[in-house]
Amino acid sequence: MRRFVEQEFLRSSHARRRYWARSYAGWRRFTAARPSAAHIALASLEKASRINFMITQNVDRLHHRAGSNPLELHGTVYIVVCLDCGFSFCRNLFQEEVKAFNPKVSLLM
Numbered sequence: 031m032r033r034f035v036e037q038e039f040l041r042s043s044h045a046r047r048r049y050w051a052r053s054y055a056g057w058r059r060f061t062a063a064r065p066s067a068a069h070i071a072l073a074s075l076e077k078a079s080r081i082n083f084m085i086t087q088n089v090d091r092l093h094h095r096a097g098s099n100p101l102e103l104h105g106t107v108y109i110v111v112c113l114d115c116g117f118s119f120c121r122n123l124f125q126e127e128v129k130a131f132n133p134k135v136s137l138l139m
Contacts, residue, residue, distance in 0.1 A: 040113070053107075054128050054135070057121075060107075065096035073097035 038045045065073075073096040075081045084100035086093050089107045093100045111118045129135075 050128065051135075054125065054132075057125050060090070061122075063090060063092060065092045069093055069096035069098070 039049055069092050072081065072084065072093065076084060076098050084093065084098055085103055086100040087103050089102065089104055091102075091106055091108055108121045109118050110121050110124045
């Protein structure tokens with residue numbers, strides 16, 4: 031599988047279509063992921079004030095699901111931002127829009 035590069039995404043509509051097709055196909059599995067024992071342990075430490083602040087590079091929000099409130103260093107895949115106007119919206123709603131505009135593809139999922 032070829033690595034995805036941000037610069038390619040920004041300059042190529044083909045790369046964006048490829049990214050969103052793959053993202054659409056994998057979204058259900060991605061959102062089904064559950065926090066691990068490590069996520070839960072960190073949330074417990076945070077609730078017990080043993081951790082004052084958490085920063086994560088993860089974009090999956092599993093720390094949130096476990097009960098933590100981390101700073102997401104790289105943002106999250108749960109928010110989609112328009113490259114033209116900057117409008118942002120929920121990724122789950124975007125998933126439904128993709129499905130509505132591509133009914134044949136959604137039948138394959």
